Amino acid sequence: xxxxxxxxxxxxxxxxxxxxxxxxxxxxxxxxxxxxxxxxxxxxxxxxxxxxxxxxxxxxxxxxxxxxxxxxxxxxxxxxxxxxxxxxxxxxxxxxxxxxxxxxxxxxxxxxxxxxxxxxxxxxxxxxxxxxxxxxxxxxxxxxxxxxxxxxxxxxxxxxxxxxxxxxxxxxxxxxxxxxxxxxxxxxxxxxxxxxxxxxxxxxxxxxxxxxxxxxxxxxxxxxxxxxxxxxxxxxxxxxxxxxxxxxxxxxxxx
Amino acid sequence: xxxxxxxxxxxxxxxxxxxxxxxxxxxxxxxxxxxxxxxxxxxxxxxxxxxxxxxxxxxxxxxxxxxxxxxxxxxxxxxxxxxxxxxxxxxxxxxxxxxxxxxxxxxxxxxxxxxxxxxxxxxxxxxxxxxxxxxxxxxxxxxxxxxxxxxxxxxxxxxxxxxxxxxxxxxxxxxxxxxxxxxxxxxxxxxxxxxxxxxxxxxxxxxxxxxxxxxxxxxxxxxxxxxxxxxxxxxxxxxxxxxxxxxxxxxxxxxxxx
Numbered sequence: 001x002x003x004x005x006x007x008x009x010x011x012x013x014x015x016x017x018x019x020x021x022x023x024x025x026x027x028x029x030x031x032x033x034x035x036x037x038x039x040x041x042x043x044x045x046x047x048x049x050x051x052x053x054x055x056x057x058x059x060x061x062x063x064x065x066x067x068x069x070x071x072x073x074x075x076x077x078x079x080x081x082x083x084x085x086x087x088x089x090x091x092x093x094x095x096x097x098x099x100x101x102x103x104x105x106x107x108x109x110x111x112x113x114x115x116x117x118x119x120x121x122x123x124x125x126x127x128x129x130x131x132x133x134x135x136x137x138x139x140x141x142x143x144x145x146x147x148x149x150x151x152x153x154x155x156x157x158x159x160x161x162x163x164x165x166x167x168x169x170x171x172x173x174x175x176x177x178x179x180x181x182x183x184x185x186x187x188x189x190x191x192x193x194x195x196x197x198x199x200x201x202x203x204x205x206x207x208x209x210x211x212x213x214x215x216x217x218x219x220x221x222x223x224x225x226x227x228x229x230x231x232x233x234x235x236x237x238x239x240x241x242x243x244x245x246x247x248x249x250x251x252x253x254x255x
Numbered sequence: 256x257x258x259x260x261x262x263x264x265x266x267x268x269x270x271x272x273x274x275x276x277x278x279x280x281x282x283x284x285x286x287x288x289x290x291x292x293x294x295x296x297x298x299x300x301x302x303x304x305x306x307x308x309x310x311x312x313x314x315x316x317x318x319x320x321x322x323x324x325x326x327x328x329x330x331x332x333x334x335x336x337x338x339x340x341x342x343x344x345x346x347x348x349x350x351x352x353x354x355x356x357x358x359x360x361x362x363x364x365x366x367x368x369x370x371x372x373x374x375x376x377x378x379x380x381x382x383x384x385x386x387x388x389x390x391x392x393x394x395x396x397x398x399x400x401x402x403x404x405x406x407x408x409x410x411x412x413x414x415x416x417x418x419x420x421x422x423x424x425x426x427x428x429x430x431x432x433x434x435x436x437x438x439x440x441x442x443x444x445x446x447x448x449x450x451x452x453x454x455x456x457x458x459x460x461x462x463x464x465x466x467x468x469x470x471x472x473x474x475x476x477x478x479x480x481x482x483x484x485x486x487x488x489x490x491x492x493x494x495x496x497x498x499x500x501x502x503x504x505x506x507x508x509x510x511x512x513x
Contacts, residue, residue: 174344
């Protein structure tokens with residue numbers, strides 16, 4: 001068990017180490033301030049982390065990510081279930097959904113800032129609005145293929161509405177919700193950075209914008225690295241255990 | 256226990272001009288074990304689903320203790336489906352709790368012991384064999400002490416010894432709780448072994464072509480010579496029964512029963 005764990009860890013580390021080595025080699029070859037070495041980036045990371053205010057900006061961005069992620073997931077799952085369960089609602093909302101999917105994130109962000117002002121609520125709303133349509137699409141697909149046979153079991157045995165929803169209906173959607181959460185997290189934090197770049201005075205996006213003006217690539221990469229590390233931790237501590245929970249009993253959704 | 260009166264004029268498949276059932280009319284007394292035997296496509300499962308209020312009713316009526324069915328199950332129903340239909344994400348114990356949330360741990364242990372699944376309560380369905388999953392579905396159906404038990408070919412595709420064991424188990428549990436039973440099967444031997452009465456259905460659209468009481472004293476074992484003799488006599492009288500056709504020398508005395 002431990003040996004296989006170590007093997008898995010080593011296997012995962014190989015591409016990462018290779019990337020770092022190639023990066024370091026290229027930086028040495030190019031010898032340009034626009035292409036800092038691995039060492040320079042880590043020094044910058046250390047400085048920002050312990051002497052600068054990186055932690056504050058990371059925390060602010062993380063809060064925005066979590067808030068907009070939660071709102072997007074809740075609304076997206078709700079609308080997705082409704083559209084999957086009620087064909088008429090789906091017909092009525094489908095063209096709207098296609099439009100929402102294709103409106104550029106940048107446009108939504110600009111409109112939110114113009115209409116609601118450069119405030120926190122506008123930033124969160126802009127991110128959530130960008131993500132909701134993709135959650136709706138994935139959950140709707142799940143709601144369309146729920147196993148009617150299992151729902152019939154609950155109906156015949158007169159299972160209460162709450163237990164019907166949480167024990168029979170919703171578990172069939174978990175794989176779809178999980179897939180949209182996974183893709184959502186990576187998409188949302190990228191959108192949050194744009195939102196911060198355009199209209200906030202703190203957060204990783206704001207900092208990246210500032211460092212871009214000074215062509216401080218080391219700091220840009222240090223911030224990117226730090227936030228990617230946070231997402232990796234979320235993936236390891238929340239997403240993977242959730243995956244295991246959903247796959248209990250070997251259920252991976254309707255094929 | 257519940258009595259049933261069924262009088263359906265016709266039932267069509269959704270979005271199809273094909274008639275699947277009717278006219279169809281029969282009654283089931285409270286506590287009676289009735290088997291429905293008929294060829295594939297005779298609408299047996301459709302009929303069970305209509306009784307369970309899983310499919311919309313057709314012109315005509317289904318009455319529970321004289322009261323018409325109004326869109327939801329008319330009494331406490333247990334249904335053993337052709338497939339076990341256990342929730343894959345719930346353990347055996349949680350599958351049972353789903354239909355009876357207030358059940359005690361000891362009662363779960365007791366019912367599982369009764370169906371031969373002692374110590375399996377924490378396993379997920381994927382860890383059980385097909386026969387074991389069916390045992391869980393039998394336990395689930397009897398757990399609620401149903402007034403009406405519907406069975407849709409529950410032992411199909413099981414090996415013979417396993418199916419025999421489960422038939423005995425079903426028989427024991429029925430004797431213990433005495434629900435009214437409607438049992439759909441293709442297997443005439445199975446029907447003779449278990450039922451008080453057998454209703455033979457025609458090919459689609461399903462109609463009752465023969466209503467035959469099984470006047471053989473219980474217990475009835477699978478290798479009981481009385482069952483074989485009864486079957487042979489019946490098929491001599493009505494040779495086309497299993498194809499859903501009422502034909503043969505017995506046709507002359509059909510009103511008298513066997």
